Amino acid sequence: MMKYETVIGLEVHIELATKSKIFCTCGTEFGAGQNNNVCPACCGMPGMLPVMNKKVVELGMMAGMLTNCRINRYTTFDKKSYYYPDLPSSYQTTQWFAPICVDGGVEIETSKGKKVVGIKQIHMEEDAGKLVHDDWTDTTLVDFNRTSVPLIEIVSRPDLSSVEEVVAYLDKLKTLLRFARVSDCKMEEGSMRCDVNLSIRPEGSTELGVRTEMKNMNSITAISKAIEYEVARHIDALERGTEVLIQETRRWDDVKNKSFGMRSKEMAADYRYFPDPNLVPIIIDDEWYDSVKDSLPELPEVKKERYINEFALSESDASILTSSRALCDVFEGAVSVSGLPKDTANWILGECMSILRQKKLSADELSIDPSKLGRIVKLVADGKIVRNAGKQVLSAVFNQDVDPDEYCKEKGLDAQSDTGEIELAVKKVLDANEATVIKYKNGETKVRNALFGQVMKELKGKGDPAMIQNILSKFLD
Amino acid sequence: MKYITTINEKGNVALEDTILYKNIPCSAGSKMLEKFIPLHNSEVADRLEKAGYVISGKVNVGEFGFDLLGETSHFGAEKDENGNLVFPSSLLVKSGLKGVIATELNGASLRGAALGGTVFVKPTYGTVSRYGVIPCACSSEQVGVHTADVESAVELLSVIAGHDGKDGTSLPTEKYEYSSDCGVSGKKVCIPQEYYEKASSEMKAKIDKTAEALKSKGAEVEFVSFAQFEVSQSAWFIMMCAESCNNLSRYDGVKYGHRTDKYTDIDQLYTNSRTEGFGLLAKSVILYGSDVLSKNRYFSAYDKALKVRRAIRSSLDELFAKYDMILAPVTSATQYPSADIKTVYEETYFTSLASMMGLPTVVISGVQLIGNSFWENKLLSAAKSIEGVE
Numbered sequence: 001m002m003k004y005e006t007v008i009g010l011e012v013h014i015e016l017a018t019k020s021k022i023f024c025t026c027g028t029e030f031g032a033g034q035n036n037n038v039c040p041a042c043c044g045m046p047g048m049l050p051v052m053n054k055k056v057v058e059l060g061m062m063a064g065m066l067t068n069c070r071i072n073r074y075t076t077f078d079k080k081s082y083y084y085p086d087l088p089s090s091y092q093t094t095q096w097f098a099p100i101c102v103d104g105g106v107e108i109e110t111s112k113g114k115k116v117v118g119i120k121q122i123h124m125e126e127d128a129g130k131l132v133h134d135d136w137t138d139t140t141l142v143d144f145n146r147t148s149v150p151l152i153e154i155v156s157r158p159d160l161s162s163v164e165e166v167v168a169y170l171d172k173l174k175t176l177l178r179f180a181r182v183s184d185c186k187m188e189e190g191s192m193r194c195d196v197n198l199s200i201r202p203e204g205s206t207e208l209g210v211r212t213e214m215k216n217m218n219s220i221t222a223i224s225k226a227i228e229y230e231v232a233r234h235i236d237a238l239e240r241g242t243e244v245l246i247q248e249t250r251r252w253d254d255v256k257n258k259s260f261g262m263r264s265k266e267m268a269a270d271y272r273y274f275p276d277p278n279l280v281p282i283i284i285d286d287e288w289y290d291s292v293k294d295s296l297p298e299l300p301e302v303k304k305e306r307y308i309n310e311f312a313l314s315e316s317d318a319s320i321l322t323s324s325r326a327l328c329d330v331f332e333g334a335v336s337v338s339g340l341p342k343d344t345a346n347w348i349l350g351e352c353m354s355i356l357r358q359k360k361l362s363a364d365e366l367s368i369d370p371s372k373l374g375r376i377v378k379l380v381a382d383g384k385i386v387r388n389a390g391k392q393v394l395s396a397v398f399n400q401d402v403d404p405d406e407y408c409k410e411k412g413l414d415a416q417s418d419t420g421e422i423e424l425a426v427k428k429v430l431d432a433n434e435a436t437v438i439k440y441k442n443g444e445t446k447v448r449n450a451l452f453g454q455v456m457k458e459l460k461g462k463g464d465p466a467m468i469q470n471i472l473s474k475f476l477d
Numbered sequence: 478m479k480y481i482t483t484i485n486e487k488g489n490v491a492l493e494d495t496i497l498y499k500n501i502p503c504s505a506g507s508k509m510l511e512k513f514i515p516l517h518n519s520e521v522a523d524r525l526e527k528a529g530y531v532i533s534g535k536v537n538v539g540e541f542g543f544d545l546l547g548e549t550s551h552f553g554a555e556k557d558e559n560g561n562l563v564f565p566s567s568l569l570v571k572s573g574l575k576g577v578i579a580t581e582l583n584g585a586s587l588r589g590a591a592l593g594g595t596v597f598v599k600p601t602y603g604t605v606s607r608y609g610v611i612p613c614a615c616s617s618e619q620v621g622v623h624t625a626d627v628e629s630a631v632e633l634l635s636v637i638a639g640h641d642g643k644d645g646t647s648l649p650t651e652k653y654e655y656s657s658d659c660g661v662s663g664k665k666v667c668i669p670q671e672y673y674e675k676a677s678s679e680m681k682a683k684i685d686k687t688a689e690a691l692k693s694k695g696a697e698v699e700f701v702s703f704a705q706f707e708v709s710q711s712a713w714f715i716m717m718c719a720e721s722c723n724n725l726s727r728y729d730g731v732k733y734g735h736r737t738d739k740y741t742d743i744d745q746l747y748t749n750s751r752t753e754g755f756g757l758l759a760k761s762v763i764l765y766g767s768d769v770l771s772k773n774r775y776f777s778a779y780d781k782a783l784k785v786r787r788a789i790r791s792s793l794d795e796l797f798a799k800y801d802m803i804l805a806p807v808t809s810a811t812q813y814p815s816a817d818i819k820t821v822y823e824e825t826y827f828t829s830l831a832s833m834m835g836l837p838t839v840v841i842s843g844v845q846l847i848g849n850s851f852w853e854n855k856l857l858s859a860a861k862s863i864e865g866v867e
Contacts, residue, residue, distance in 0.1 A: 044732065045733070046611045046727065048608075049612075051642070083729060273775070
């Protein structure tokens with residue numbers, strides 16, 4: 001059998017993390033009651049005019065900057081006409097003639113090494129609504145909440161050749177866009193969706209084969225399975241003549257694990273694109289461009305290097321911290337207060353993560369005042385409170401956002417550093433444990449831990465550990 | 478008569494039925510929107526009410542404003558005792574209403590005022606908000622005022638013009654001033670040869686009379702030839718149909734407006750609702766608009782029309798460097814017992830240039846004065862000086 005290679009290009013739709021829709025002031029949150037986030041404008045009522053949400057343009061620019069695109073300083077919106085009940089004005093406002101970003105690319109890493117995947121363009125557009133089938137009345141109802149939610153579509157060049165590369169590319173986009181808070185990229189909530197364009201050709205050939213497009217894929221598993229299925233189908237068609245391949249749009253069925261033809265190129269709609277007269281061209285001047293560029297966060301790889309070099313963190317700690325923008329923000333904020341990078345990293349990766357696990361939250365959802373965490377780290381490091389008390393304060397900060405210093409005072413968590421009281425406790429413990437003291441003096445030094453524990457217990461956990469050790473030494477050694 | 482009106486006192490105005498007024502049906506003269514009730518006001522309605530005007534009602538228009546003189550309205554055309562078409566807004570202001578606020582799309586308001594002997598002012602594109610106006614050709618249509626005299630037009634225009642953040646094409650000027658009178662003495666007026674030639678002898682006589690009146694007030698009037706008039710008509714038709722076709726696509730029977738009884742699937746719902754809901758002229762606009770936007774025709778039709786518009790813009794600047802205004806007929810004849818699609822197309826010859834270029838236009842004494850953008854005061858002053866010439 002001839003050897004084939006797969007040629008894949010992706011069109012990735014990403015919902016932008018704006019509070020309001022692209023052309024009106026309706027909210028965008030996921031999971032709102034049906035048709036709660038709608039107004040006459042996003043319902044396609046006549047006479048309502050679009051007013052551009054500036055934030056959308058800024059997030060569009062950011063996406064382009066993150067993926068090394070050129071930003072078009074003169075960018076326009078166009079109308080794309082087609083009839084579908086989830087599209088209330090019967091046209092989608094998108095960018096056809098002058099998209100905001102062009103000619104970029106991102107580097108991915110797979111088992112075969114590093115590779116740059118080209119990006120043809122990124123354009124801004126509005127999302128459509130959702131159709132809901134009501135089995136009870138056997139009717140189809142429409143929910144316009146998602147109508148006019150801002151999207152960007154990232155169109156890659158046909159540079160991908162395997163499932164592994166596709167997954168690496170999507171992961172890369174996800175990491176970049178989440179880090180810069182352009183989008184939350186949640187495939188399960190539909191804020192990241194993907195059209196897969198695929199063809200195969202004999203290895204080494206430069207011509208492209210017949211291309212099929214699978215629309216609206218919304219999980220990595222489905223994308224992987226669909227690609228494998230399509231490659232096999234194409235090879236069967238070419239090798240065994242099972243069917244004649246045509247350029248068409250196909251639908252992936254997640255239950256049947258099969259793709260089905262939807263419409264061929266000949267049946268494709270003529271979208272009658274033309275410039276939207278109601279949206280004046282957007283001109284991005286240097287000032288605006290620079291302010292958006294300046295607002296971009298330091299990217300994960302750069303941050304990771306800096307954490308290792310500047311803060312002397314281990315490679316693995318730096319990796320975990322830089323996997324999430326929220327962790328980085330809390331870490332950097334806390335370090336600026338505690339001045340103790342290693343301790344702070346330990347507190348985040350240990351205590352904070354364990355609280356997140358208990359609450360079944362992801363790292364991105366870490367929400368704590370970084371300066372408060374910084375103070376806890378410092379209090380413990382300075383011996384003002386003991387580690388266990390620190391954990392208690394942290395949990396109170398998490399749940400009630402208390403002030404760490406006041407909380408310690410209120411709960412009497414201040415570490416016991418009065419020498420007299422510690423001496424009394426040590427004496428009391430040594431007197432009550434004569435046998436153990438003898439063991440220690442006979443060289444069984446590990447029993448010292450038991451004595452230490454007893455003293456701490458006597459001090460109700462508030463003793464300064466270093467001081468207890470000192471006083472123990474004074475009496476024992 | 479199909480319009481609703483409760484004239485109380487001087488100060489009452491009405492809206493043409495293409496402009497939304499909260500909780501009052503807005504049909505745009507179409508069966509498609511016969512029962513459509515808007516949820517809120519247009520910006521112009523808001524401004525009028527804030528300024529203390531009473532909005533008395535809605536005035537019948539031709540379907541979406543595409544036609545000659547309102548003859549395509551689903552609610553019927555208005556005719557005078559001789560069987561000639563009359564424009565409802567013109568009739569109303571003659572019978573005492575302060576004014577009718579109207580959308581000027583394809584010349585109907587201009588023609589209505591010219592044939593009815595009333596005043597219509599279409600200000601520069603972008604000076605009056607289109608928020609709450611039933612959209613057709615968004616790049617060109619403009620809200621104007623229909624009145625019995627120039628003074629009332631100036632008064633109402635001052636109320637409705639000015640920046641509105643809800644309309645992205647609204648110009649930044651907060652408020653416009655229309656009342657300063659700069660007279661017409663020493664002003665240069667041109668009559669385009671091409672327009673004059675196409676007019677009937679009665680219409681030519683009207684132009685001659687107006688030219689004489691202007692001269693008697695100290696203006697210079699001369700004929701000029703401007704080749705762009707011819708091409709502006711085809712370019713305008715392409716643009717108007719394309720943009721309107723797109724805007725009319727929202728009327729699909731799904732959400733509001735007319736829905737057919739005869740459907741078993743979504744395609745039939747669309748097709749039958751639109752077939753039943755739109756009249757012949759609207760359907761023609763939709764078909765022609767779809768064609769000029771289609772993949773195969775876009776660059777040879779629509780895109781070319783946009784280029785023509787840009788080219789005309791620069792030659793207009795040359796024309797207006799020499800002249801203060803254009804004096805021209807609004808229609809070829811002085812009366813129309815009926816109108817078909819061909820008549821509508823032919824008559825847009827006189828209005829396409831100003832429509833497409835968003836130029837201010839004042840209809841007075843049965844003729845039109847067209848100026849460069851923001852020259853409303855020149856036009857209004859000239860109109861005042863010849864007011865009453867019949």
